[in-house]
Amino acid sequence: MSRGVSGSPIAGLVLGGLRALLLVTAFLVAATASAQEPLAVHYEYQLDDGVGEGQRETLERALGIVAGFLNDTFVVRRPDDESSLLLEPTCMKWRTISYPGGGGSRDECVEYSTACGKARPPPSLFRAREVCDERRVGDCEVVGEGNQGVPGAQLVVYLTAVDGPGCSSGSEVGELASATHCTLSVIDGRPTSGNVNVCPETIRRASEGSDREFYFLVDTLAHEHLHIIGFNSDLYESFVGDDGEPLGEQAVLEPSQLALRTPRVVEAARAHFDCEELSSVPLESEGGSGTAGSHWPHSLVGSRELMAPTVGSGRSVISSLTYALIEDTGWFEVRPGARRVGELDFGKGIGCAVLDRCDAEPNRFFCQPGQAGETACSSDYYGVGVCTGGGVGSTCPSVQTFDNMRCREPSQGEGSLGYDPLKWGQSYGPGSRCLPISSDPAAWQRGNAFAYEIMDIGGGGGCFNVRCDGGGTRVMVSMGGEAEAECPEGGYLEASSLNPRLRQGKIGPCPPPKDICPGLACEEDCGGRGDCAAGGECRCFLGHGGPACALDVPDDFLPPTTVRSQQPEAEAASVSASEAPAAVDSPKVPWMVVAVGSIVVVGIIVIAVVVTMLVRRRRSGRGARDYRRASAASGRRLVSEMAAGPALAAQPAKQEPGLLESKDLDGGVVGVKAHTLLYGSDIRIG
Incomplete structure (x- = not known):
């Protein structure tokens, strides 16, 4: 008595294989939809003729180390596009047109931002936008339709080296660099571009000085990049939750206090200081709009933490507090197993009492009453220094290491x-x-x-x-x-x-x-x-690696970078319908898409082969050895054909430009200042 097809062993095997294939495919498709991308940085150089070739090479070498650190440490939770980053243009001046008879209204943008800090962003990096004539209502045209953005990047940083009254000069110690964020993603408000301005004296010292000066530049640049991606008082109100929706300033900052209350930051602080009672973590409260609220106070983290407001010439560490803050933005995650930069010893296990009042009980982190101006060992025993306030707004004196006694x-x-x-x-x-x-x-x-x-x-x-x-x-x-x-x-x-x-x-x-x-x-x-x-x-400092930190981290990590000189303001400000797209590489095919397609095709072919071979086996009675050999050969041929096939087309832009308010650059520029201290001389703090 014969059985129907649905009851045959072959049919059961095929159906089981299809179910397994569908489950695997569904899983990989879901993973593809939520795929995270590394924080890859694209640099646009806008350096004037005052920066020589040697100085530029030094700057690029340092940026290569910083770019590698960001790429290896952070992933973007909601990348704009896996193939190319297009910046959202920021409208500076809107015009609302109301139609009579209840016909509704229409907004027109008559002026877009043409600046990012001290830089002039190339128009070719932006999404297409509608530009309207300010003198004639309804006279609008779309520009930038051919723009392809920056392939593979998740952040664009414009590098400038503009001198200013606050910059260090000669023996005068002052500002080293500053940074500001500019454009934001319409997906979750994540910063997608910013400007880092490095004072010319900082570059000169790094290129002409010792290794110490060079790595001082590396730490300074890393400091500024973290300002752009999240450690910035102008961005706190834009932090988002796991759903990508804004948390609101009240969920980020303690009411009536300059202190963070986000969960990872509080958890990291409780563990480091051994104080379970902590409900918020204070931020720097003094030093002006570029310092207050955008740094950790010296009294909390000492002078070695990368995000302290002033730094000495010793190497900086990145504490668990800073990693936690970047994750609490909701825009980034720290890669599992990512290497940590240094180890923050300052304040470790200090307890709640000393956190409330630094002189509550004797401890090695703060100088005791009457010790001001005395020479002593730093709290980590790395150097000899002097008991001093130690920086902006510090009310708890600690030992600041002499630069010549490390x-x-x-x-x-x-x-x-x-x-x-x-x-x-x-x-x-x-x-x-x-x-x-x-x-x-x-x-x-x-x-x-x-x-x-x-x-x-x-x-x-x-x-x-x-x-x-x-x-x-x-x-x-x-x-x-x-x-x-x-x-x-x-x-x-x-x-x-x-x-x-x-x-x-x-x-x-x-x-x-x-x-x-x-x-x-x-x-x-x-x-x-x-x-x-x-x-x-x-835990090696930036630029070093290996079990004993004996290796120099390769500094050739920089992605393909467009080299541009400083553009005249009039040229950069012009927005024309004939603007040409940027020269870019062919869009890359996301690896997950290739994987899903390969598995689906391979699965279908394998099932077909299984059915065919089983039918033949039932008819001929031959063993399975030839079947396994044939299946393996088919799989190899398929992989070769997929690898040689045409690339998949990049996805088009998903959204129209949004109504994003431009930040006040005077209030949004944050930077770091130098702190130079020599044995036998007065303290000089910029």
């Missing part, structure tokens, strides 16, 4: 201190840490009973070669020789016990091992190019 930098201390630190048992480079020097005696002696030198270095701090022993429970010190001795917590160590040439001098009081040893637990002290995190992991 213990982990090998080039420090040679020639700028007025004495040779090596002769006095001190050391600079990886493995070196600041230790207090007793004020009794105030003067150290070096030599013998018949001839000796005297140096007044007591009562402050010095850089010494340090390691930890006993599982991080003992601090061991050496002074260039084989001799080594323990620096007991709260006790003192005679210099003569380590170096017989030092007749007089004493280190101490010695720091607690729990404070200094965790930072020494990593291989080779991370080469001085990173911080040691929990578990002995080196």
Whole structure:
């Protein structure tokens, strides 16, 4: 007795295969619809003739490091288009036309923004828009229909180097750079373009100076990019939730306070400071519109956090607070497993009491009453500095490190201190840490009973070669020789016990091992190019990588960039119907689309092959070995044909230009200022 087709084993196999194929296809299609894109940056250079070729190469090298960091760290939750970014034009002047007899009304734009900070955006980067004659109602034309934007990018940054009254110049320390965001996405209000203006002196120092100056430029540029993408008081009201809808300023800022209350920021602060009672995290409240509200205060994060308002020449770290803020914008996510930049030690585990009042109890992060102006070790023991307010609006004095007494930098201390630190048992480079020097005696002696030198270095701090022993429970010190001795917590160590040439001098009081040893637990002290995190992991600074931060991160990450000189205002401001589209590469095909198409086609062919071979098997009784060989060959041929086939067409623009209000550039420009401090000279803060 024969059975119908629906009851046959072959039919069951086919139906099961189809169901599985449909499920896989549905999953991949859903994934494609919500695919996230890396934060790829496209740069437009608008540099005048004052920036030489060497300076431009230095700037491009630094931008390559920053662009690589952004691409590898953040993904855009709702990318505008996977193939090409077209900016939304911002109308500056609208005209409303009302029709008689209840005929409704119509809005016409008679003037579009032609500036972005100190830059002039090329019209070819924008979506098509309707431009109307201000003198004649209804006289409008569409321009920019052929524009193709920037393939593969999610952010356009215009680079300028315009000098200004606030910029650093020569020995005068002031502004390093500034930034502003310009256009926003109509999908979720995410910034899609902005201007970074780097003061010419900043570029000159980086190109002509040491590696320190170059990486100072890298950190400065990273600081400005984070202002553009979210750490900006002008953007808080535009933060969105998981649904892409604006949260509103009340959900972002604490009422009547300049403090963030977004969930990830609060969670990160509770974990870092060990204070579960925190309900909001304060922002910088002083320093003008370009500083207040757009930085973390020094009293909260110290001077090493990348988003502090003023920075020294030491390397910056990016704390969990800053990562959390960028995620709380609702526009970006931090990639799982993305490498972290440095480790913020300042304030770690400080507790609620000290957060409320910095002098509530003695701690290593803030100077105690009466210590103002005294020389001491920084809270992370990385350098020697002075107790001072430390920056804009800081009411809690902390140690600000002298730029020429950074213990982990090998080039420090040679020639700028007025004495040779090596002769006095001190050391600079990886493995070196600041230790207090007793004020009794105030003067150290070096030599013998018949001839000796005297140096007044007591009562402050010095850089010494340090390691930890006993599982991080003992601090061991050496002074260039084989001799080594323990620096007991709260006790003192005679210099003569380590170096017989030092007749007089004493280190101490010695720091607690729990404070200094965790930072020494990593291989080779991370080469001085990173911080040691929990578990002995080196978290390298921007531009460095590898297990011990010994590798230089490639700086050739920059995507294809259009090179432009500074455009005359009249030329840049002109908007014409005949504007040509930008020269761009062919639109890329999203990988997920190719994957979905390939799987669907392969699945259909495989099912057909299965049916055919099973029918043949039933008829001929042959084994499955030839069937498996034939299926594999068919799959290989299919992949080859798909790879050689024509590219899929890019999707057209999804929306018309929206009514987006232009930000006040005077209030929206945020920047970073330098903080230079040298041993033996006055503090200079720009």
